[in-house]
Amino acid sequence: MLDAIVIGAGPGGLQTALTLGRSRRSVLLLDGGPGRNEPAHEVHNFLSREGTPPEDLRAIGLRELAAYPTVEVRPAEAVAAISQEGGYTVRLSDGTAESARRLVLATGVVDVLPDIEGLGPLWGRTAVHCPYCHGWEVRDRPFAVLAMRPQDAYFAAHLTRWSPDVVLCLNGKDELPDDQSALLASLNVRVRPEPIARLEGKGSELQRIAFASGPPLDRGALFLKPPTQQRSDLPRLLGCEILDDDSVRVDNFARTSIPGVYAVGDMARRPEIPIATPQVALAAAEGATAAVAIDTELVYGKLPWE
Template identity: 50%
Template sequence: MFDVIVVGGGPSGLSAALVFGRQHRRVLVVDGGRVRNAPAEEMHMMLSRDGFPPDRMLAIGRSELAAYPSVEVRPGTVSAVSGSVGDFEAVLTDGTRERARRLVLGTGQIDEPYDIPGLRERFGRGVFHCPFCHGWEVSGKTLAVINSDPADATLAAYLADRFSSDVVLCTHGAEPLPEETAARLALRGVRVDPAPVAEVGGEPGAVSVRFADGRVLARGAVFHKAPTRQHSPLAAGLGCEILPDGTVRVDELQRTTVPGVAAVGDTAKLPAVPTATTLVVLGAADGVRAAVWMDGDLFREDLDRDAARA
């Protein structure tokens, strides 16, 4: 039996495994090889690695784990988990079954861009979701935001406030914006185009937005806050509480509502946090936080067991 099975080999899962490995915990990391920021060429706001390629960072992380013999990183996908604290079972898609005393879920979320031809293909390369991750690189360029939800209109105002004097919000055929929202956009000089978007084309640095009426808007970059969903149903299958936005509820120690199960990265968030953050550095921090406290929990459990036997 492993001490911990970590499901997910992204920044949060690998960081958790690193902590466990350094404490001589026997750990299995099941890495499906699909991470949310795979389309991006660079990651940002991680000290000493600003602008670093995400895939290279993960490769370095896996190589570092090789120094800890109690950590096994296994390619694959977990199709089901069951059990309870002290004895969980994970079933991999190849039929392998593994048991562990604890679980860490770092399965992440999936972006689901609008069904507009060319939008998904350019996601992460000319079409971006996060002004913190990509705003600096498009400073001074003409920008467009494609979003129908009035709640996401603030993104256009933020981009106009920080990065560009020419921002167009494309509401893709949605109902007119509430007056208060429209007024706030006008204060930042954001133009609103309500026409449905028919296609997104072009290359990074020269993206085109073609509307259903035939007009074409040339932009330096496009931002699109895509709807998201959980990459894996494992947390829900275990009975973890799922918040209204689809993320897994955790406490300050990354513990879910199911004893013995932690969730890390953009899989989960505190109820008080408005949205799950997509920053690599915060995902890694979640993994470290979860592992530190889970290791202590395992230690206390062993102390109690040995005391009972004495």
């Protein structure tokens, strides 16, 4: 029986496998292919890898794991996992099965994009979700924010740190509460209430937003925070507690509600953090946290500081 099976080779899964490998733990890392940030040109806000294409970052991580003989990387997906005495057995897409004392879910999430014509080719390039990941690259362009959540007026206000010209697009939704309207007015953030007809651009560059009525709006970037859903059914099959936003609930050590099962990256969050914070650096940090907790648990049978 292996010490750990890590399912998913994104930043969280790669870091988990790296830290466990350096701890001389036997690890199987299941690489199911590119993840959520595949559409993006570059990874940002990650010390020493600023501007690295996502596929290059994955390749670097996988190459570094080759230095650790107890880590195996296998190009396969996990299709099922069941509890067994002392750990878990995982059935793989290639028809084989492997067992381990600990299981790490790093399977990620899928963005559920709104059905707006022209959004797909722009997603991850000039239609983006995170100002810390993409704001610098589009700084000082005219921004639009697509309202999808009650708090998106505050999101639009926040984005005035990166651009003096921000417009909140309600896309036909209800008018804003008075306090939100006052906040936006104080920051010179305009509001367009009309439904969006389509996004217009050239290649991956947004140029303007066309509405069902009223004049079009020239913009250089669109920010939106679409809902996400779990990429894999494994968290639910294992019985992990799922939060209202479809995130897997974890504690400070990346442990799920199921003993011996951990979750890292943008698929998981602690309940005291009100929203998911999907950033590459944070996913890697969570992977390191999970690995240290797993190594410690396997030595002592528990976390001795609890």
